[in-house]
Amino acid sequence: MSTTDDVLLLGVRHHGPGSARAVRAALDAYRPQAVLIEGPPEADALTALAADPAMRPPVALLAHVVDDPARAGFWPFAEFSPEWVALRWAAKAGAEVRFIDLPAAHSLALRSADDESGHPDGGATPPAPAHPADSPGDAPGPEPDPDAAAPTPDAGDPGAAARIDPLAVLARTAGYDDPERWWEDAVEHRGSAGEEGAPGGEPGPGGDSADALAPFAALAEAMGVIRQTYGDGGHTQDPLREAHMRLRVREARRAHERTAVVCGAWHVPALAEKTTATADRALLKGLPKVKVETTWVPWTHRRLARASGYGAGIDSPGWYRHLFTAPDRPVTRWMTKVAGLLREEDYPVSSAHVIEAVRLSDTLAAMRGRPLAGLAETTDAVRAVMCDGSDVPLALVQDRLVVGEVLGEVPPDAPAVPLARDLAREQRSLRLKPEALERELELDLRKDLDAARSRLLHRLRMLHIGWGEPARSRGSTGTFRETWRLRWEPEAAIRIAEAGIWGTTVESAANARAEDLAVHATTLADVTAVAEQCLPAGLADALPTVMRVLADRAALDADVAHLAAALPALVRAVRYGDVRGTDSAALGAVAHGLARRVCVGFPAACTGIDADAARVLRTHMEEVHRAVGLLPGPDAGGGPGTAPAPVPAQRPGPDPARELHDRWGAVLRTLAERDEAIPGLLRGAAARLLLDDGRLDAGEAARLMGLALSPGTAPTEAAAWIEGFLAGGGILLVHDERLLALIDGWLAAVPADSFTDVLPLLRRTFAEFEPGVRRGVGELVRRGPAAARRPPGPADAGLPGFGTALDRARADAAAHTARLLLGTLTTTDLGELGDD
Template identity: 65%
Template sequence: MADVAGVDEGGSEGRVRGPLLLGVRHHGPGSARAVRAALDAARPRTVLIEGPPEADALIALAADEAMRPPVALLAHAVDEPGRSAFWPLAEFSPEWVAIRWALEHQVPARFIDLPATHTLAWGEDAERVPAGKEGVDGVDGEEGPVDGNGPDAGRAPGAGAAADVRVDPLAVLAEVAGYDDPERWWEDVVEHRGTGDGDAFAPFLGLEEAMGALREAYGSGGHERDLVREAYMRLQVRAAQREFGDEVAVVCGAWHVPALRWKTTVAADKALLKGLAKVKADMTWVPWTNRRLARASGYGAGIESPGWYGHLFGAPDRPVERWMTKVAGLLRDEDRIVSSAHVIEAVRLAETLAAMRGRPLPGLSETTDAVRAVMCDGSDVPLALVRDRLVVGDVLGEVPASAPAVPLQRDLDRIQRRLRLKPEALERELELDLRKENDAERSRLLHRLRLLGVGWGEQVASRGSTGTFRETWRLRWEPELSVRVAEAGVWGTTVFAAATAKAEGDAVAAQALADVTALAERCLLAELPDALPTVMRVLADRAALDADVGHLAQALPALVRSLRYGDVRGTDTAAMTDVAAGLAERVFVGLPPACAALDADAAEEMRRHVDAVHGAVGLLGDAVASGAGPEVRGGVPASAPGAEGSVPGQGVPSPDVTPSKPAALGHGGLRVRWHAVLRVLSVRDTVPGVIRGRGVRLLLDDGQLGQEEVARLMGLALSPGTPPGDAAAWIEGFVGGGSGGGMLLVHDERLLGLVDAWLTGVSAEAFTDVLPLLRRTFSAYEPGVRRTLGELVRRGPGERGRAAVGGGSGIPGFAAGLDVGRADAVVPVVRLLLGLDQVDMGREGAGGGLADNGLVEVAG
């Protein structure tokens, strides 16, 4: 048994004595047709296929009606699910054809490549790898298109070394044949070759001879790991020969065929395998996509045009005519004007181009050129659609429910079926209305999966609605997500349990306060009430230890934002209100000292924190006032230990209850405290101008400062004694940052006059310094606002004053006063929008009028 096989010179049809070695190009429709023809002619008693032996038990599932390629064999380490590998198979893959042939003819089929238990461990322990066999960890770095069916890595980051560089056999053979494009050479030699005429074994004998010459020149081609794999395959072929004789067919990468005929001993092959590292591995079938088969996706054995190859395999007769018909149908669906005449002309042009280029049949390049010229009017824009939808395609395979899977995957499949949320390879948008139970459950599922690291959906901004009851998701299922699901299985057997455990673990491991608040928000979005107490405890601990006001201010908005979900999603957020109020109090105390002596960049960052805290205080006050948070009695939440109604002896009321406590003051107290902080920021000289200006603007917007006081503060900030740079920063804080400051200047002539007078009084040298800052401030205004400001400045203060004295407002498009009649005309519409008609009808019948129900005040 030293020889695997020898050559029978006198054999019929040039057959090789011993096992039938069918060297193929993985994912090649021509190779797939040739394999089927060779198997029909040889009728072997067993079929050996390049692939992990652990998958032998999964071969029978290929006959299931629910199994639809493209699919892939997934192997992952049991103790480390992130360490994984794929073996993809398409309908036109020779290995898939061999599996289906064996099942149809009831012939045993086996995988003979290096076991996945070694493949996943490769490189994990360098000391255990035999000398001279330094390989890669779970990544078959085979770049050659002829032999590249090794696993596509889904391993954990940083788990191994880079793949070795190897020779591309196709490129070498194409260059020898005078081709500059290996794909074109392969199409001419193999894909366009018919199998109905001539010897069924001739293509494999010719390819074996070519690969033998290349192996003599290049050895293993740069991959020492190939020698180990080939040694294992020789041992498996010998074992099959002992059981079935020479009636054995082997389907493997053409690069390996010469090595399988080498005259080696069993002892030598076993020596190569001695000492290989091992891990415990599980295997299953998972869906695959055409996009992942594409070489651009990074898969080593990928092909550039899986959709085109699938068409060639499925339509061996008149492939060009059928392809052009597909293209025409796609373009028509996209409202392109394409007639049957276009199809006829495109076919003729493709055939003419093939003849001019000396090709036996039109290939992808000829059909693409013909489509561009005839159907796309020379434009690459519609052609890009053809490449994306047809040349590559959005096909997503399916696997039967009986395929092995981790419990978490089973639970996910069950939820997807119940919610009618089918995984799809084509990216699509999903609009959810959280007021509907089914949509709310979909949202919870997607948020839980994102928390587990399974990025099936990405949340995007909703179009046409800003309500918190609406979410928009962009969904796209990638094969790698199956690995993420297996990896997340260590957290639990159901999606809910796994997401809960993962959230608790992330909370304990988080270092930054903002990370914990963001996690709390995600727990509410995913509705994980069991995880929220742990997250809130960690949040309270982190907040107590963090003295950086910037961190506190960055964490507060996300925490307060989460309180809103108590209304939209029906989630109990009582535990978060007290923590948020305490966090706000710490921000109030620490913000004024933190704003002193800042440079320009730090001041701008702190200004953004001030804006965020201002919005958060408004939301927090609304949440407390609306009852989203706990009821407060004597400074202690009613749900807290020691509060009224709680179990005696379980807690003690807070000893330091003062009127300034935000929890005690509730809705009004928080805003009063915040307004006091803003007043301090707006008048303190050590605070940068951009923050002082923003403090004045926020107080003005909340009605805490009158127009006269604002004009006085602006006059002080823009006085001649103030450095021009500081004054320009004050203006940016007051009217910049997307705060609607342009309209404020349009409506308030005094403020505009102060800015105009200050700017005209700045010296030439200082003007050059402040110009970039002013341009950044005013360039953010709407074009109409800038045009109106320019008109007002051009007219000057005297003209504006005379217009006002003459009965006008001095502002183009505005009257001198309020037109009550026109304002009353909108009242019915406002009533309809606010839904007050039915409510107020009863009140009006009881003597209540328009003024009684407060609608005039609402309408303003």
């Protein structure tokens, strides 16, 4: 704390409820005319929004480079942040508010310079900078904070070993082995019963001036001793930041009689230091600079947590918010919240559990010498009393309450890029409110509202704005159903700013992005993937460009593997496009042409290739097979459930879809019956697909298998044929013992010197079977499949692979169970069960 009467230095810990209460009391006592806050000066024009009733923390200041939005920094504020309390106090008291940290124009440019020069602190930077401001130090900024807990030394960073944790130093001095525990006892639990203020962070009653300022004086003295010992603590940019802060403090002192400065306690000794303005300006001269824009964006408690990798570095924002807002008896109120949450999840928690948990937490605090039960004591009490020692419900408490899923709100008139404004408008019109808590959204595309929601979510995916991700539906699997998993993350603000280069509305930006992706795609499959995304997103303006690129690439690409890889996405787009009311006729024509070219070139592509290439083509073969089965005629309306358009009565002509299906079937038969020029893996897979389609009967399949497993075939080639044939799951072997007998006989005849080469292939094949199939095949092998080759007799059950006579003992046991389930059990049956 400053010793002068015209400046009051309030050293705080960012996101500390104790610091926030102390700042509020100090401002009430001192009544400054100007409040200076650690943060980017570019945001001075945004401070008035803090008083807007529509602004609900947690929120964050976002600063990004105008021509490179990915270079950005966040400054988060929670309801219990001292800086936020100072902003609200100044707005209510009519005091001037200014941010005084190093401008974001310099800090973001310095970060970029470090990245390009290979500085140890450089490297790839995330969209939102990691900023663990969890010691008595900074508000978050675009670089790591010196007030964070001591990081793990980095062997590549010569300054890492010198970086210190001031909290750890003070805690050791006080006799604590845990810095967090010391800070809670010394600061956070001071007045946590609410004497200093009312819920919600509103100013409480004023107190004695000396009492209100005493904590800051003690902390400033402690930090002064630490700074004398450790200097800048290993953080080389601190002198630049502190020089700029001193210059801004001098300006405020000339304009006002009383000025309060809210900053990290780590910086207080440097701001109180006697230096000249000339020296500070010289230190800042020549700094790199970029053009930046700033705005407010919503933030979440999860992003305030250190484990998230973004933002503020506090493990328990939900707990801190509770300490700050509870008017009295914080432990009792906390236990009540926990009990309510567990009851909602159907855990049997009563009022008696709450009473016992409060008592136990108070007892633990007394045993551990703490002034008030902290999070550790309440967690131990909840685990023992409400969770019966289990960590499973405790994890729910940790996620929902200790961290929390609170999402802040920003007024609609806050500065934003045009794309963000359009997205907000669409969210309101579609009643899709962003939420921090993950939830599933079921859409019925036959409804106009749900179809519009689907288009918006698909357009955002095209722009890489990760609000929603498609999920597997747990109900209907119809093509008119969609399931999305929604969760709004704060870094979406960065993605929106980046996507702003494509357009001012979501629709125009998505159309421009789709066109760019198609034009710059490197493979034909990439172009078809873009086309597939355009249909559900309703990007009609982009489709002509995408179709032109698709037709050009398809005409020039002679690689059958490329054509086969591109066909499935195109067919899905044709097949399911019309359920959204999208015209997919042009895509259908391209898909038919692509499929015909695959049919022509596929046999030649399968000739004379090695095992690795055969595996790739087997995947393409199976995908093309499914795609051809789904492909309607080139002039068809598209999706299932769509009534065909009426046509004049005329002589029926050939069906293009059926003709294509037959042509692909002929390709598969050619592959299945070819000689050893085609790898066995592909011949076996082709035979299985023909058998699945009914184009090959069981006798023909047995003939092909017999040829493939004949003594003249190399064992490894025969094993590859089996792998391709049984890739469908092996259920054929359970229902047709002739096929199992052929494989069993071949395997028994494999020479010993070749068996070690065959075993890995067979092991991989049979490992893919379902457990029930493996068990059934094993039972048949144990009984001996050769029995199926004898002439059928009158005692045969009629199905190969099953017993030929009734096992009465087993049947009686099953009959008793069936009667019991059906409610037809008689007194005689019950007597027989009793005898058993």
